[in-house]
Amino acid sequence: MRLPKRRTRWGAGRKIGRAMPVGLAAGLAACAVLGTFAVACAETVVVNDKVMVRDSSIARPSGGMRMEEVEHKFGEPTKRHPTVGKPPITRWDYPQFSVFFEGDRVIHAVVVGAQPARS
Numbered sequence: 001m002r003l004p005k006r007r008t009r010w011g012a013g014r015k016i017g018r019a020m021p022v023g024l025a026a027g028l029a030a031c032a033v034l035g036t037f038a039v040a041c042a043e044t045v046v047v048n049d050k051v052m053v054r055d056s057s058i059a060r061p062s063g064g065m066r067m068e069e070v071e072h073k074f075g076e077p078t079k080r081h082p083t084v085g086k087p088p089i090t091r092w093d094y095p096q097f098s099v100f101f102e103g104d105r106v107i108h109a110v111v112v113g114a115q116p117a118r119s
Contacts, residue, residue, distance in 0.1 A: 046110055060097045060109040067104045 046052075061070045070092070071077075077092035077099075084090075090101040093112075100108045 046112055058096050058111050060094075060111065061099050061106045063106050063108070065106045067101060070099060070106060 061074065065073075067090075074094060077094055079093040081091040081093070087102050089107075092099045092101070097109050097111045099106055100110070
C-alpha cells in the first residue's frame with residue numbers, strides 16, 4: 001500500500017512567502033521617509049485662535065528633544081507656563097513659537113504667526 005505524498009512548501013510559493021515581508025518592510029520604510037520629508041517642510045501656525053499649516057522657514061525644536069536641549073539650542077523662553085494634567089504637559093513660549101512638553105520631552109512646536117493679508 002502506498003502512502004499519500006506529503007505536500008511541502010518548496011518552490012515558487014516559498015519564494016513569494018519570503019519576498020512578501022521584505023517587500024512590505026521596504027514599502028513601509030519608503031512611506032516613513034516620504035512622510036518625514038512632508039512633515040519637515042510644514043509648520044503649524046496659530047492665527048487669531050485658528051490653526052493653519054504652511055511652508056516652514058522657522059527653526060524650532062523637533063519632537064523628542066529634552067527640555068535641557070531646547071534651552072541650550074534656543075535659549076531661555078520668554079514665558080514658562082505651569083505644568084498641568086496627567087501626563088504632565090508644559091508649555092514654553094518663545095518669540096516665534098511655543099513648545100509643548102510631555103514630561104521633559106518635546107511633543108510639538110507651534111509657530112505663532114501674524115494675521116495673514118487678505119486679498
